[in-house]
Amino acid sequence: MKFSALPIVSPSQSSGLAPSFEQAVAVHHPLPLRARSISTLQVNVGKVCNQTCHHCHVDAGPQRTESMSKVTMDQVLNVLDRTPQIMTVDITGGAPEMNPHFEYLVEQCRTRGRKVIDRCNLTVFYMKGKSHLPRFLAEHRVEIIASLPCYEAANVDQQRGKGVFDRSMTALQNLNRLGYGKEETGLILHLVYNPLGPVLPPPQAELEQDFKEELGQRYGIQFNRLYTITNMPINRFRDDLTGAGQLEHYYTLLLNYFNPSAVDGLMCRSLLSVGWDGRLYDCDFNQMLDMPVQPDTHAWIGQFDLTQLEHRRIVVGPHCFGCTAGAGSSCGGTLA
Numbered sequence: 001m002k003f004s005a006l007p008i009v010s011p012s013q014s015s016g017l018a019p020s021f022e023q024a025v026a027v028h029h030p031l032p033l034r035a036r037s038i039s040t041l042q043v044n045v046g047k048v049c050n051q052t053c054h055h056c057h058v059d060a061g062p063q064r065t066e067s068m069s070k071v072t073m074d075q076v077l078n079v080l081d082r083t084p085q086i087m088t089v090d091i092t093g094g095a096p097e098m099n100p101h102f103e104y105l106v107e108q109c110r111t112r113g114r115k116v117i118d119r120c121n122l123t124v125f126y127m128k129g130k131s132h133l134p135r136f137l138a139e140h141r142v143e144i145i146a147s148l149p150c151y152e153a154a155n156v157d158q159q160r161g162k163g164v165f166d167r168s169m170t171a172l173q174n175l176n177r178l179g180y181g182k183e184e185t186g187l188i189l190h191l192v193y194n195p196l197g198p199v200l201p202p203p204q205a206e207l208e209q210d211f212k213e214e215l216g217q218r219y220g221i222q223f224n225r226l227y228t229i230t231n232m233p234i235n236r237f238r239d240d241l242t243g244a245g246q247l248e249h250y251y252t253l254l255l256n257y258f259n260p261s262a263v264d265g266l267m268c269r270s271l272l273s274v275g276w277d278g279r280l281y282d283c284d285f286n287q288m289l290d291m292p293v294q295p296d297t298h299a300w301i302g303q304f305d306l307t308q309l310e311h312r313r314i315v316v317g318p319h320c321f322g323c324t325a326g327a328g329s330s331c332g333g334t335l336a
């Protein structure tokens with residue numbers, strides 16, 4: 001990689017007792033932190049995945065069994081029918097395509113005129129019974145956001161598993177052949193970068209240029225945008241940090257790089273996250289930490305009430321510093 005990530009600052013360089021996330025925000029922003037709207041429903045359709053990446057905040061893998069039922073999907077669709085302001089359905093997992101009703105959800109959301117995003121790991125296309133997916137996604141004009149933490153094979157395989165890089169390159173080439181990643185087709189293909197270790201991502205625009213040059217020259221691959229995302233210190237990545245004795249160090253880094261200008265665009269302020277069982281959260285990270293929305297009387301998709309949820313108070317914790325460090329981080333890349 002040409003770009004070095006931001007360095008870790010020693011805990012000894014931080015001053016005094018660490019503030020809570022709310023205390024840090026309060027200096028620049030009126031409390032409590034509230035949602036402004038719900039324009040995106042991020043639907044986590046399950047924890048089943050064909051990979052077991054080191055940094056995974058979902059703890060997803062082939063052994064997981066949690067998967068959204070068709071009944072719960074119908075509740076999601078019912079909310080869309082009553083809530084025209086929700087224009088985007090962002091489908092995530094696990095590998096969302098491993099849910100047996102994935103195609104049903106996509107078709108029904110598109111029939112309702114919603115933009116649909118598939119957060120795709122690319123290798124799922126090679127699973128048994130999944131080879132139709134690239135064409136299916138193109139036919140339904142689904143936006144693909146694909147994970148690719150590096151353009152070097154060794155780095156990708158280290159984080160995501162042996163052989164993942166080669167299969168990812170072939171998958172991206174196939175998507176390009178279908179028209180994905182080319183301005184003139186309108187078929188959107190974004191890539192997602194996350195650091196390999198306990199550091200912040202490098203500047204997004206420069207890294208995107210770097211990826212475009214390297215993937216274009218070496219593999220003839222085109223894509224639209226690169227999103228850089230900060231690793232959240234939860235689940236598998238937190239376990240890795242703890243094992244390496246770096247957890248406190250990483251929190252100190254996130255705190256030291258707190259950027260108040262990222263607060264305005266925090267994704268929880270315009271997004272509502274739905275768990276595989278229909279429970280509602282402010283974001284996918286809170287979902288993995290089992291921190292449902294408040295008021296919890298409306299914390300299920302079957303009890304969705306726009307009036308109660310649209311300007312809800314956001315439930316925050318120390319992990320939220322991952323969204324405000326450096327240039328800020330969200331499912332749509334940097335914020336500041």
Ligand code: SF4
Nearest residue numbers: 049051053056094121
């Ligand atoms: S990071 Fe994505 S591809 Fe990797 S195990 Fe988690 S859900 Fe699967």
Ligand code: SF4
Nearest residue numbers: 268282283285320323
């Ligand atoms: S972790 Fe979730 S709740 Fe916390 S700031 Fe980020 S998006 Fe908002």
